Amino acid sequence: MNPDPATFSPEAETQLRESLRRCSPETVMAAVAYRRTRDPQCLPALIGGVFERYIEPEIRPKLASANRDDLRVIEDLGIDSLTLMEIVMLLEEAGGLTIANDELRQLRTLGDIRTFVDCRVRGLPYSPPARLDHEAVLAAMPVQPPFLFIDEAVISKTSISATYRITGEEVFLQGHFKGNPVMPGSLMLEALGQLGVLYLVSGQLDDANHKVDSGSLLFTSADGVRCHRVCRPGDTLSLRLKPKRIKAPIIVFEGDVRVGSDKAVGAEEITLTFGFKETPPTA
Amino acid sequence: MPRVFITGLGFITSIGNDAASVTQSLRELRHGMVRYAPFERDEIPVKVAAPVRDFSTEGDEPEDWKTPERYRLRRDQLRSLSPNALYASCAMQQAVEDARLEPSDISNDDTGLYAASCGSPGMLSRILNRIHAQGVMRSPALGIVSSIAGTVQFNLVANYKIKGASTGFASACASSAHALGFAHDEIVLGRQKRMFVVGAEDGNLETILPFASMRALSPNPDPATASRPFDRQRDGFVGTGGATVLVLENEEEILRRGVTPYAEVLGWGQASDGHNVAISHPEGAGLRTAMLHALRTAKVGPADIDYVNAHATSTPIGDASECKALRAVLGEHASRVALSSTKALTGHGCSLAGAMESGFCALALRDGFMPGSAHITELDLICEGLNIIRQTHATAPGVVLNNSSGFGGANVCIVLKRPR
Numbered sequence: 132m133n134p135d136p137a138t139f140s141p142e143a144e145t146q147l148r149e150s151l152r153r154c155s156p157e158t159v160m161a162a163v164a165y166r167r168t169r170d171p172q173c174l175p176a177l178i179g180g181v182f183e184r185y186i187e188p189e190i191r192p193k194l195a196s197a198n199r200d201d202l203r204v205i206e207d208l209g210i211d212s213l214t215l216m217e218i219v220m221l222l223e224e225a226g227g228l229t230i231a232n233d234e235l236r237q238l239r240t241l242g243d244i245r246t247f248v249d250c251r252v253r254g255l256p257y258s259p260p261a262r263l264d265h266e267a268v269l270a271a272m273p274v275q276p277p278f279l280f281i282d283e284a285v286i287s288k289t290s291i292s293a294t295y296r297i298t299g300e301e302v303f304l305q306g307h308f309k310g311n312p313v314m315p316g317s318l319m320l321e322a323l324g325q326l327g328v329l330y331l332v333s334g335q336l337d338d339a340n341h342k343v344d345s346g347s348l349l350f351t352s353a354d355g356v357r358c359h360r361v362c363r364p365g366d367t368l369s370l371r372l373k374p375k376r377i378k379a380p381i382i383v384f385e386g387d388v389r390v391g392s393d394k395a396v397g398a399e400e401i402t403l404t405f406g407f408k409e410t411p412p413t414a
Numbered sequence: 415m416p417r418v419f420i421t422g423l424g425f426i427t428s429i430g431n432d433a434a435s436v437t438q439s440l441r442e443l444r445h446g447m448v449r450y451a452p453f454e455r456d457e458i459p460v461k462v463a464a465p466v467r468d469f470s471t472e473g474d475e476p477e478d479w480k481t482p483e484r485y486r487l488r489r490d491q492l493r494s495l496s497p498n499a500l501y502a503s504c505a506m507q508q509a510v511e512d513a514r515l516e517p518s519d520i521s522n523d524d525t526g527l528y529a530a531s532c533g534s535p536g537m538l539s540r541i542l543n544r545i546h547a548q549g550v551m552r553s554p555a556l557g558i559v560s561s562i563a564g565t566v567q568f569n570l571v572a573n574y575k576i577k578g579a580s581t582g583f584a585s586a587c588a589s590s591a592h593a594l595g596f597a598h599d600e601i602v603l604g605r606q607k608r609m610f611v612v613g614a615e616d617g618n619l620e621t622i623l624p625f626a627s628m629r630a631l632s633p634n635p636d637p638a639t640a641s642r643p644f645d646r647q648r649d650g651f652v653g654t655g656g657a658t659v660l661v662l663e664n665e666e667e668i669l670r671r672g673v674t675p676y677a678e679v680l681g682w683g684q685a686s687d688g689h690n691v692a693i694s695h696p697e698g699a700g701l702r703t704a705m706l707h708a709l710r711t712a713k714v715g716p717a718d719i720d721y722v723n724a725h726a727t728s729t730p731i732g733d734a735s736e737c738k739a740l741r742a743v744l745g746e747h748a749s750r751v752a753l754s755s756t757k758a759l760t761g762h763g764c765s766l767a768g769a770m771e772s773g774f775c776a777l778a779l780r781d782g783f784m785p786g787s788a789h790i791t792e793l794d795l796i797c798e799g800l801n802i803i804r805q806t807h808a809t810a811p812g813v814v815l816n817n818s819s820g821f822g823g824a825n826v827c828i829v830l831k832r833p834r
Contacts, residue, residue, distance in 0.1 A: 146548075153477065187488065214490060216555045224552060 139166045150224050154184045162225040171249055174226070178245055181221050185214050193392075200242030201292065201371060207392075208241075228252065242290065260287035261333065268293075271332050272325070273345045277302060280322035281370070284329055291330045292371040295322055299364030314362040319396045323386045324350045326372045327403045331382065340409065347406035351381070355399025366390045372401065380404045418601045419668055419675035419833065420776045422513025422661030424505035427770060428464035428617075428654045428760050431482070432508060437777050440785040441806050445759040447637035447652055452619040460626050461635040464654035464761030465617055471497040474540055475554070491573055494556040496534030498614035499569045501657035506570055506612065509659035514673060517575075519608065526578030528597045529566035529612035530589030530765040536620035537561035566614050566657075578606050583765075587725070588684075588820035589613065591768025594660065594828055595682035601664050609662045613769030617655015621764070625653065628692065630729060641762075642789035643726035643733050643755035644797050651727040654761030658770040676776035680714060680813070680829040683707025687823025694732050694819060698739025701725070701817060704825040705743045708815065712829035716747040720811035721784045723771045725819045726755035727762040734796040736817065741799055752803045752811070754787035768818040772828050775814045779832040782810030 144163060151159045158180025165173035183194055190209055193202060204210050210218070215238075219230050228251055237259035238244045250257035263271065263284045272279060284293035297304075297314050304312035332345045362368060372386035382403050388396040425432060428446025429439035438444070450463035470480040476492040485504045487495075495503065510520065519525065538561040544553045554560070559568050564582045571580045579600055583592040590613025597609035615621055625631050632650035634640040641652040668675055685703035687695035694701070709715060722740065726733040733755075741748050756774050763770060778784055786805040793802060816828040 185489070211490070213555060217493070220552065220555060229551070 147225060150221065151181075154180045158184070165226065169252065171252055174248055174252065175245060177225060178222065178241070178248060181218055181225065182208070182241065184221075185210065185218050200240065200245060201290075202241045203239055204241065204244070205239075222248065226252070239285070246287070246289070260285045263329075263333075268329065272329060273332070273348070274325055274328065279325065280318065280368075281325055281329060284326070286330060286333050286335065288335050290371065290373045291326055291333075292369065293326055293329070294367055294369055296367045297362060297364050304364065312364055314366070314368075316358040316396065319358070319362065319368065319388050320353055320356060320398065320401075322368065322370055323372060323384075323388065323396070323398055323401055324403065326370050326386070327382065327384050327401055330372060330374070330384075331403065331405050336377065341407040344406045344408040347404075347408075349404050351402040351404050353398055353401050355397070357397050358395065359397070360390060360393050360395040362390060362395050368395065375400070380406055416602055416604060416664040416666075418598045418662050418664060418679040420660050420677045420679065420830070421663045421668060421673050421675045422509040422515065422659075423676065423773050423776060424508030424510075424512065424659040425656070425770070425773060426466055426469075426501040426505045427656040427658065428466060431466070431468060431504075433512065433777060436774070437781055439759060440756065440774060440777065441783055443759060443786055443788040443806060445637070445641070445788060446654065447640055447761060449635065449637060453623075458623070458626070459633050460623070460631045462632065462637050462640040462652050463617070463622055464641075464652055466501060466656045469497075469501070471500065471616070471618070476500065476560075491569070493554075494559040494565075494569055496531075496537045496560045496565045497616040497618065498531040498534060498655065498657060499560065499565045501655065502529070502531070502566045502570060502612050502614040502659065503573065505614075505657040505659040506574065506610065509610065509661050513661040513663075514671070515661070519671070521575035521577055523577050524607040525576060525609070526597070526600060526606045527567055527571055527574075527576050527580045527610040527612065528583065528593040529570065529614070530583045530593045530769070531563060531566045531614040532584075532586070532621060532765050533563035533565055534561045534616050534620075535624070536616055536618055539620060566612050570610070570612065576610070579609070585822070585824040585826075586820035587727075587762070587764050587767050588818040588824045588826045589765040589768065590658070590770075591772070591816070591818035591826035591828055592684065592824075594662075594679070594768060594772055595684060595826055597662055598679045598682060601662060607664050607667050611660040611662060611769055612657065613763070613766040614657035615655040615763045615766045617653060617763060617766075621655065622653030625651075632728060639789055639791075641728045641758050642791070643724065643728045643758055644737075644787060644794055644802050645728075645790045646792045646794040648728045648730060648733065648794070650729055651757065652761035654763040654766070656763060656766060656770070658766060658773045660769060660773055660776070675833050677779040677830040678833050680831045681708055681710075681712030682826065682828045683709070683711060684824070684826045686825065689823050692821055694735040695823060696731075696735060696738075698735035698737075698742070700823050701736060701819055701825040701827070702739040702742050705739065705815065705817070705827040708827035708829050709743070714813055714829060716744045716751070718813045719744070719747065719751050719815060721752045721754075721775075721778065721814040723775050723785075723814065723816045724753055724755040725767070725817040727757050728755070732819065733794070736819070737796045737800060748799050749801055751801055752784045752807060753800050754785055754803050756785050758788035758790075759785075768816065768826060768828070771818070772816045772830065775816050775830050778811060779814065779830060783808050784811055
């Protein structure tokens with residue numbers, strides 16, 4: 132499956148350069164380096180460069196953002212399924228790998244694609260992020276309405292993201308503020324904390340003998356929190372957390388809240404504590 | 415019964431890339447033939463073609479192609495185009511502007527599009543080469559959409575969000591005349607209020623040279639005389655490409671929008687030779703019947719006809735058959751009715767021909783002229799009794815016929831009339 136560096140002939144390089152002729156010089160360099168060394172470090176530049184070639188010029192600056200991995204291929208980059216197929220085809224050609232149709236359908240964000248290609252070239256199994264609809268979120272969470280600020284969520288080992296639409300029916304908006312409903316910054320922080328809870332109870336840290344105890348979770352601290360934008364009824368919050376450090380019983384996330392492409396809240400660290408409940412092996 | 419009018423035109427042709435320059439070429443008998451560079455190899459016995467100007471479709475992918483500045487196509491629109499669908503997209507833009515159509519006039523349940531092209535043999539061969547050389551999954555994802563017959567309507571219907579009737583026609587050189595005829599019927603039957611009719615061809619080595627081995631192409635290397643329908647020395651046709659788009663609308667739409675039509679489509683007819691797969695009937699039997707059907711549905715007779723735009727492609731047999739059919743249909747009026755083949759100027763564009771030449775007739779009806787039959791040095795005896803005009807006449811025709819004939823002996827005749 133993986134190209135053998137020994138077989139990367141000058142003819143193959145010429146063909147690779149021809150295939151990538153509309154990509155940036157950095158992309159071509161990354162592709163050539165990858166084919167010579169099979170070093171997965173080359174992949175982010177290759178993948179990013181191949182995407183850039185297919186993205187309309189006015190959307191390209193988004194690729195430079197720090198949250199590049201969170202960009203949704205269809206919604207944020209304006210790529211339809213046919214274009215995604217073209218991108219995959221060029222990635223296959225440049226990276227010397229194959230991606231099947233059903234695998235393609237699981238890849239929603241640039242991060243998904245990067246992780247997928249990374250797993251593929253390392254020969255590791257790839258499991259797509261789990262998608263939880265509202266029913267599944269309600270079933271999983273120890274927190275419940277009217278104090279639950281997660282509608283739907285997408286969870287992988289390396290990140291969790293969710294949406295919450297401010298409906299205007301929230302009881303606290305009646306008083307915050309008088310005649311001027313604004314989502315409190317403290318509750319957006321609460322929403323991020325809830326997202327950390329969902330990460331923990333969704334089994335990301337579980338193994339055969341240990342399961343995170345959903346009754347054990349507590350908020351500990353938040354550091355480096357900044358609010359940038361007022362959020363009102365009708366806004367859909369995009370919540371995101373990434374685990375930075377995990378050392379039981381402590382887990383530290385970084386995260387943010389966005390509305391569309393506007394950043395509403397950033398948090399350098401959100402820390403929760405958790406405990407495991409022993410699950411004795413069933414004999 | 416609803417009446418059908420032509421209200422907009424768009425042209426990408428060897429004799430001009432808009433209605434104004436096409437009109438000028440028709441009036442001044444300027445042809446579009448050149449010594450065609452891709453034919454320069456010694457073993458190719460054909461040297462002349464009539465390519466589209468100001469475009470380049472040389473590269474493997476549409477993103478490599480060059481298109482005049484006024485046509486802006488996004489990458490996601492370009493990627494599924496063949497050269498003929500690109501020309502059709504540009505002609506479509508012209509026709510929409512010419513007919514003064516708003517997006518809401520185009521994208522609705524009452525507006526459809528009928529098209530004709532032979533697909534793109536050039537694109538298809540590139541794709542097959544890639545499949546053989548680099549693997550099945552390495553051929554362009556939309557290669558099939560860009561290369562098969564139907565590529566014109568696939569692309570235009572999607573890009574213009576057309577919601578009414580859409581399909582393609584495949585009767586070779588009669589295809590876009592069939593498209594025009596059936597589009598007329600959609601409106602007459604009340605199914606649609608407006609129809610776009612598109613004829614298009616790549617007009618490159620891959621579409622033209624396959625006609626060489628059947629000796630259908632002129633081996634004459636002189637661009638000024640290679641295409642000479644009705645001339646005693648004619649020895650085959652000259653290939654061309656491009657696109658023409660016609661906008662057809664019913665009377666109600668014309669009044670609602672306050673536009674002045676070029677012409678009325680009075681009716682049409684079709685019939686088949688039932689004779690040979692590629693050779694026209696020696697007496698022009700199918701074409702004769704097609705013309706008679708057309709006159710009957712248009713409720714006009716030979717006495718009403720002022721001009722005929724002949725199919726005549728400059729092949730020895732085809733032109734002779736058409737002359738016989740015309741004499742039989744026009745009878746005593748044969749020596750009066752002006753007759754010409756504009757293929758002397760444009761060359762022959764297969765699926766493009768019917769729409770392009772009906773477009774020329776629409777220009778002639780609006781601007782009041784009858785284009786001459788160029789490049790005739792010595793009129794062939796087969797033309798005896800017919801009024802072949804060698805110069806453009808500055809007289810306005812009232813009713814005109816446009817003939818088209820294709821492989822399998824398919825024949826179509828369209829009847830157009832100057833509106834009031």
